[in-house]
Amino acid sequence: MERLDWLAVVRHGLSTGNVTAQEAEAGGAEMIEIPERDADVPLSDTGREQAEAVGRFLREQRPDLAVVSPYLRTRQTAEIALAGSGVPVVVDERLRDRELGVLDLLTARGVEARLPDEARRRARLGKFYYRPPGGESWADVLLRLRALLREVREDHPGGRVVLFAHEATVLMVRYLTEGLLEQELMELAHRTAIANCSVSSWRLDGDRLVPELFNAVEHLEREDAEPTRQEDVNAEPV
Template sequence: MSKQPPADPEIPGATGSPCAYRDTASPRLLYAVRHGQSTINAGLRPATPTEADDMVVELTDLGVRQSVALGRWAAALPAGQLPEIVLCSPYRRAARTWQLAEAELRAAGVALPCRMTDPRLYDRFRGTLAHIPVSEVRERYPEQYAAEQADPLGYRPPGGESFLDVADRVRGVLDRIAADTRHHRVLIVAHDAVILLLRRLLEHLDDTATLAVADRGLAGNASVTAWAREADDYRLLYYDHREHLPRT
């Protein structure tokens, strides 16, 4: 069964790379990247309990190519738009995505952002329903399916968390960013649920507007979403940007 990683709101990450940046001002740009395609995204069901552990799900070959393309996209950014710090989900597929992207920055001679793992950025944990397709949940667990349809954002699967639970921990990450005076430009590498809730929080979306974003389509693998900070608020620049990605 999938394991939910511990989240420590006081210690946002114990792993990372050194940071050469010094006190400046609050971040002016915020990027959010979804990890490259994973085996689960490709429709491959876990064959063993280890494979079902969300923390160790791997990238597919396409996910690797997407991650490399992401790095090339980042390397081509103007100097004033390059991220200065990367906050990464603790899941392997997210960490691997940035590792591959970072290699492209290094190859291009671009200054590398410092990097931290923030355990609050893990994907929505679906408990006993993890990795079970919606169609199968509808057939095998009709009561759970009906409960989620009745309250898509607030529904909490057995042993899991709701989208609103994810929003609570993402809010803590935003508090961390707001308090950081060393970095103007921040890049988050995480998951589609995290990006959806970032939009909810940064753009002050109510339930109806949040669900409308989800209905139009969640962020794709290795896509980029960006916001600019203006005064005390954020403005969406673009969502689910994929033009840098390979088709196959």
């Protein structure tokens, strides 16, 4: 089987939607008031600065291909981070964020208040297999990510590839790359908040990719910072 030499996934920078969602959750609101559709939510000014910091990090890593979610916030992150680098960019809809269906724009409180039956069904089935009406389960997203990564490996053997995607994608790429179990993935999701413009990466060791970085953010703090190795990261609770 063909292998990549290096694989990384970057969560998009802080978006205007992230800011609004954080305020809604903190304020106890039931709805997140975002005027755009999810695919059209842009980066905030802070998100643009974060993307520039990712660009400084990636210049040292020298990726030879970037695969990007079609959502505006991820495309903007990639455009800023890779400006002037000459790295080819491929936009692939399989990297889009998880579709939430009837849960879209509801806070945790909103789901409990407005869709109690769905809240109970989600609790019974668990995050991995629960599919909201009109939306996707984590398992659904994994199917498209699995196909994408297979194609990337086959088309770019020995390549150094960076993905620009979304919060849950980072966790799911780790699940696929490291061969985790459902329980391990869900425990990881419960205790880890994937930071905006964090970097997670894996490098080839023998015939497999091994963890290098996970949810690393030091490049956002200062330009000359050394990224934290996976074993040094203290995951923050969601």
